[in-house]
Amino acid sequence: MLVDSHCHLDFADFDAERDEIVARANAAGVGVMVTISTRVAKFDQVKAIADRYPCVYCSVGTHPHSAGEEMDVTTADLVRLAADDKVVAIGEAGLDYFYDKAPREAQAMGLRRHIAAARETGLPLVIHSRDADEDMAAILREEMGKGAFPALLHCFSSGRDLALTGIELGLYVSFSGILTFKRSEDLRAIAAELPADRLLVETDAPYLAPQPWRGKRNEPAYVAHTNKVLAEARGVDEAEMARQTTENFFRLFSKVPKVELA
Template sequence: MTQPTIVDSHCHLDFDSLSDELPEVIARAQAAGVTRMVTICTKLRTASQVQTIAEAHAPVFWAAGTHPMSVLDEPMATLDELTSLAKHPKFVGIGETGLDYHYTADSAPAQQDSLRLHIEAARKTNLPLIIHSRDADEDMARILTEEHRAGAYNCVMHCFSSGAALAEAALDLGFYLSMSGIAAFPKSGALRDIFAAAPRDRLLLETDSPYLAPPPHRGKRNEPAFTALTGQIVAEAFGMGYAELAAQTSTNFDRLFWKAVPGQKAA
């Protein structure tokens, strides 16, 4: 039987715990059926390092933005900067950006300014916005909705672990929810219910590696190969076959991350 193929829509291959053995990490991913990976740059000053990884490895694509927890420590991104990066043939998304009030609520105004700038870059480039949201559900839903009314754009709620209200707001805008290893944790039943209630054509899989490894690796380093483990657990919870979930999430990925489709040329 042919092994199902899947996509890790969000990982951090430039982080030390993965970059130190990158060829082996990518080989293990491919052996697990993970045919494509999007590695995310969270600080624009490191964009060249992430770009180099994507250029050196055929299965790897990249995206870049300023993580909300870093907005006070990094220069504010500019529209020209983001749109210039987007010209690279393997650059497939804007972000991650967003709001994080868990540890960095003091920088909320700057985070909101940064988020709106990244949204404008997503509009200009027609590339999907990659959103990080933690403990900021009301502001996130409000800003995403306000900005969408001002001009359409597409978006994925990366590593979604927020409440049902934010999920509904995002889905109402036509956005996508991405399932990380958190969705596979035994006590994440309420989160799995949110995903199960979402349209199947609006779900993605990711690792957010090196963080959030699914069982049986929880608490250890995560890596793209483990996308398959999360997919298997989530598929069982949904009452569907893993091959079906893998195919559906891969189709969804192709629709959203259109520049990562084999043979696709930049617009």
């Protein structure tokens, strides 16, 4: 069994065939999917999809791109919404200095509010970090000093130092289709170095389809190929990698009931 720990099933890219997308994922061995919130203002849409499919769960949070538009979202708001049975994570929140779509101060403030919600609820924080390694590491170190919280660096494409900082602080690291790209040798080397019990796989669908679908719409079924490349990078059997990443998922996303794929 595999888990897609991060996808966006609420996005319009899937409107025409959402049932088929979920069915294809199940047929590919993907037993659980987590559809990730990017706007608290649109949380009801995300939750409706999670409610519709027994194998789909969701998060609640504000993507750093929208941090400036949701400055009024408090830690208490996140904690309240996270009480729903289908909400199994906080986020995604973080820092994105590549696009800089929101003021950096707003991104940092939003990240800290989400960290506080993860600390209070015990739910894992899904961290988005792009071109912000030093600031992200500094915030994580500072906040972890205030009290531990579960978290993962999602769609990891940053440098080795941030990966090792995350591991040192008790975080998990999730790899997407980027891991399969021809020029991702450095990323595969990082993936090979990290502890096996901290690794997850994801799609970030509809974005970042792995080879050989690169440039096309991604979907949760394709997480199997990312798992395959991760196994190759680490020199282990593909089935063993699937077992390990799935075991890691249920340890981190402890609110998700453990299931066996029929």
